[in-house]
């Protein structure tokens with residue numbers, strides 16, 4: 113069989129691999145969360161026993177934890193016994209052509225400038241697109257495997273590279289780290305795995321988007337990225353296209369390991385459904401993302417957050433190795449009734465470690481946007497440096513922006529700087545743009561993108577172009 | 593081209609324009625002079641459609657259209673340009689990106705396609721040279737950290753790019769050094785044609801040596817109280833506004 117055919121077959125028969133049986137009853141786990149649910153999931157995924165034990169341990173931990181309360185977020189607490197924790201991945205609904213796809217979605221695609229072929233793939237249009245994507249995916253995979261790079265689903269990694277998974281899973285985000293990481297550890301469905309061998313510079317952006325043909329990863333996603341010594345990778349998560357999901361609660365975990373002299377750039381654009389104007393039906397997004405930096409290594413988080421009804425997310429770096437560098441660049445937009453509580457933690461353990469935080473919060477409508485950041489310098493972190501800049505931009509008078517910087521410094525030689533500003537989009541600025549012929553919505557897009565410029569500049573080129581338009585669209589109608 | 597009749601406008605309940613009349617025809621340059629606080633910038637703002645000002649009486653027609661009915665960006669689309677007395681800073685938005693957006697928005701309003709990048713760059717170069725705006729300024733954020741004179745020059749640059757039918761220049765000469773004054777005036781003169789018109793607000797007759805007006809109006813307490821030729825500007829420079837006020841009082845008696 114030709115390589116291409118193989119992949120096509122793999123793609124089309126994927127359901128079997130995941131234990132799909134025609135019997136409807138066994139397709140889903142029972143509602144609710146017990147040890148049996150976890151055994152069921154693990155068995156369905158044909159997992160080794162160490163992983164089942166690991167999940168069970170996480171479950172015990174989770175049972176003893178309480179769901180946290182945060183000052184600036186309020187939402188009805190999910191009922192954890194009312195969730196189905198395992199459903200055999202179903203293929204997305206397929207359409208014959210773009211004509212069948214919701215015109216609203218297409219309109220958004222068009223305005224985002226998503227190429228037509230990608231539009232089809234994203235909207236789940238059948239046949240030709242699948243073929244197309246398969247060939248793209250094939251060349252992509254060939255190139256990567258030549259270099260020894262592993263980029264696959266988490267489930268696949270458990271089967272194919274158990275030694276790597278076992279060594280690193282939970283090594284950066286321990287099970288008991290927080291309520292949601294414990295829950296994720298117990299019930300995670302699938303996710304991505306990536307390994308870059310020693311000294312290899314990954315020649316292309318690794319995008320989750322390219323791993324098509326792969327089943328829906330579900331609401332408890334888990335990602336593990338390992339950059340071996342002296343390697344480099346730029347990893348993209350998510351896409352600008354609006355994403356809807358039946359599952360309201362999403363609790364993902366991302367772990368990054370940057371070994372000596374490695375560099376990992378992790379970019380996210382998050383555009384989950386934020387709910388309607390009154391905030392109904394939006395996604396709750398509780399994410400734990402953390403990386404550990406060994407000697408002379410660097411992890412850089414860049415995120416553009418525009419979606420979800422509730423976002424709770426603090427991509428963090430543990431700067432363990434001497435001379436390691438952590439960066440966090442974030443744009444978080446909230447509109448209507450959205451609530452976001454995001455920020456980062458930079459934990460300086462090694463000597464001469466450096467971290468940079470640039471956070472841009474934009475609030476419109478009646479939304480609440482909080483930055484929460486911790487810079488911690490341990491005793492041994494001689495010569496540590498941090499620079500933080502947190503800027504908030506308010507659109508209208510009913511929204512809120514809050515900044516909570518926490519600094520814990522135990523080393524006298526460390527230098528920690530924090531700058532914060534809050535500004536409003538001024539009538540003056542809008543009028544100036546209007547007078548030049550620029551409509552208000554566009555003017556807001558322009559001003560907001562200007563405000564976020566030094567974050568957006570960190571996104572890979574194509575991502576940045578889409579993200580810019582996304583900002584415009586998500587703030588439409590927020591004035592006047 | 594522009595017909596203002598009995599225009600009254602107020603801000604925060606305070607009447608500023610108190611029945612103003614003005615008619616501008618294509619090919620003309622009108623200078624408006626008047627003491628501080630007499631309402632010159634208010635007039636410019638009302639023409640451009642600033643919301644804070646409420647028009648309580650009178651009418652403004654531009655090329656036969658009721659200007660007061662139009663949103664500010666529509667007025668720009670129709671060809672009204674205001675060079676601001678105090679140009680606004682927009683951090684992070686490059687001058688080029690800003691003017692490109694503006695040019696294309698105005699073109700869209702007029703039913704024209706976006707300019708191709710190449711055409712745009714040619715236009716940009718040409719207009720940049722016209723007002724001797726350095727490439728450095730073009731790449732910086734809109735007006736951010738510009739000196740007073742640089743901001744004014746940037747306004748004229750934008751005007752040149754948008755090629756309006758009616759250009760309203762609010763004290764564009766204030767803060768310009770001698771060379772900049774010459775350059776900016778040269779720019780305006782180059783843009784002048786038989787089809788467009790300029791309303792130039794200024795305190796100094798010096799500007800009018802460069803941009804020669806067909807009419808000089810005196811705006812006093814929300815009304816145009818005197819109209820003359822270029823010589824009126826000279827007279828004002830020499831004698832100030834008191835004599836006009838006196839004249840008016842005598843008329844009343």
Ligand SMILES: Nc1ncnc2c1ncn2[C@@H]1O[C@H](COP(=O)(O)OP(=O)(O)OP(=O)(O)O)[C@@H](O)[C@H]1O
Nearest residue numbers: 603604606608626627628629630631632633634635
């Ligand atoms: N927001 C406001 N609230 C109250 N009064 C205002 C407001 N804006 C302007 N004014 C008043 O309106 C009057 C006219 O102001 P305007 O700016 O039009 O004067 P001007 O003729 O342009 O003066 P200058 O030569 O100093 O530029 C002034 O008395 C000013 O104080």
Ligand SMILES: [Mg+2]
Nearest residue numbers: 632633634677
């Ligand atoms: Mg003025």
